[in-house]
Amino acid sequence: MRSAHGKFSRWILFLVLALSMIGSSAVLAAGEVKIGFLGALTGNVATYGIQTLRGMEMAADEINTAGGVLGQKLVIVKEDDRGDKTEIANVTQKFISRDHVSAIIGDPTTGGTKVAAAIAQENKVILLSAGAVGAGVVEIGDFIFRNTVIDSIAAPAVTKYIVEQFKWKRIALVTSINNDYSVGLSRIFEEAVKDNGGGIMVKENVSDGDTDFSAQVTKLKAAKPDGMIFTGYYTEGALLMKELRKQGLNINMVGGDGLLSPVLSELGGKAVEGSMVYAGFSPERPSPATKKFLDAYRAKYHEEADMFVAQGYDAVKIVVAAMKRAKSTEPQGYRKELAETKGFPGVSGNTTFLPNREPLKSPICLLVVRNGKFGLLERIPVSPKK
Template sequence: MLGRRGLVRMIAGALALSALALGCGKKDGGANGDAAKQAESDPYWKVGSYLSLSGEETAFGVDSKEGIELAIDEINQAGGVKGKPIKILFEDNKSKPEEATNKVLQLIDRDEVIAVLGEVASSRSRAGGIVANRKKVPMITPSSTNPDVTKVGPYVFRACFTDDVQGRMGAQFIVSTLKKKKVGLLFASDDLYSSGLAKEFRDEVKRLGGEVVMEKSFLKKETNFTTYINELKSANPEMIYAPIYYTSMAPIARQAKAAGVPGSMFVGSDGWDADELLRDAAEELEGAYFTNHYAPDVPWPNSQAFVKKYKERYNRTPSSMAAQAYDAAKLLADAMSRAKEMTPDGIRQAIQETKGFQGATGTITIDAERNADKPVVIVQIKDKQFTYYATVNEKSAKQ
């Protein structure tokens, strides 16, 4: 016969074994297994999104959030996916990779989402993508272009082109289209996006017979670029390639003008695309170019329809971040509608099979490496606006 202490120990042991059994029964995939069955019985499909809604790159996160919200509302107004609406759950990663990891874990383990949208910055998408892939929940990044992002595993996709394509196109545009052979290079050494683009650009310039006459790298936290600009100027480049974010490009443009370097000498990348760049440095960057995923005046019917809807809702012109996030959400919903099973793995397979998806940023096909095969747009800053200059074929950049 058990005494009081023995009885207490027995009950405690039974409770511990029960908790252990429950813990072992839950699969590491988060939204897989039992959670997937729960998703089927819920009145809506839960999709998570982690974005930089505060911190250094807030503009990118806010634009992306608006694009996703517009897309989800349109999807739900049209009947949702397989008769149920999508509920989007947003998390703010504060523009920090470590927060991206935490937020993706929360979305999968706590909220049991069946798919994830995010992030914009490649460093944060890679961090979040590692978690999503380990948990076996599909993730689509709207705008992260560094090739390493999708290499983390089969559950991570992107709705944008990659930096190897963008870097090569930047080089081809300068050397082959603008006929400038002597080029300067200015980039952030501690940023995966910027340093990756710089490498691709450098290699392609050399292949095309051009020369990088001077390159200068800086840390993202720096704000005084005068020394770098003067050193670049002393090398007499015909153009300067600056694959950086708008947060650095605006002060660089102002300091370059003060040093006698005109904005028309600069060619950049999609990280320039933010209203803040026009607000802070449009005059200094008059005539500059950058590679991008779309322009507000691009002559594509789907893009024009998106711009019209966005302006009606937010009373401003959408950035490429908003357009790409809109496409990522629409592409995910399209895959969900085609999925043979409404499980994370079923959705993953459907995303992989995406071909000829008609988006606001062009026609998208997901290739074997889970990257988007789509057009590259050249944008020019003209009359203090982002204006469409040309469309280039991505495949031509690979030749």
């Protein structure tokens, strides 16, 4: 009797052969530089992926019209990962070992980026996420970058601005206690308020899913704050503001992009007018370069470019600029130059990579709700924390 292992190795061999026959067409065409797009084009999180890809393809078209990368044509290799972790792993591995990409741009979500980054780092291929904002991404390794507005940089900049410009000295901080994003962001805000000479007069907790905030607002009112920082999501934000107005507390709310949704106004109505949210991008009052980009996008897709389009576009440009400086399209060849990117002028702002490869994006856009819509209030420049 043969061993069981022996029996099944034939099975495995059969499957291996079948698979290698299916996909043996992948030969690296000479004179091409490939950048892989990793993201969902179908499924729940497809909008982020589709927008990022459009931005990337626009950037690639421009680069190729202008002569390509070091004399080679730039090709965007795209694969749909459906936001599924297994597929994200497969696509990343395919980009690396079959397509031999010089860089991978994606995934737009933090979780997906973590899966892909582990593989990219192991294979020493550059991965730059144009969407991941959560913690623990660039820590994966020295080949991992991202080009997004991250809370640890944006929140302090916004805090400095409101303390200086609006003279908020007495601040109320409200956290959604069962929301990790909110808990983390509150920590950043709290420290930033202290650093900028403001004072947290009152701290209150709510929970995602709550609908009655009367007790919390009563306490807020007693502290007589100049303004409120709320770090949770838009639904609770809207209901919280309504309760504030109901109890006659006439202060404004500031929060992160957890509040950035049309639902905030739909639900909050008049109560959220004047509420402020920070974001990485605004199409209003653009610089000449950004205007050119917005016009080109509108001409092609008949809609306004959003943050994901702009960041996808910038991601390609940042990577290609590093390749050109290094005169190499090999990840190991241009990694150092990419890490040294300083003040790269993108359409979504200027990007500088800090020594830990976290992006310092400037300016941050502070948006305000006016007539039920988010409008640009101010572009706040950011400089590295001393």
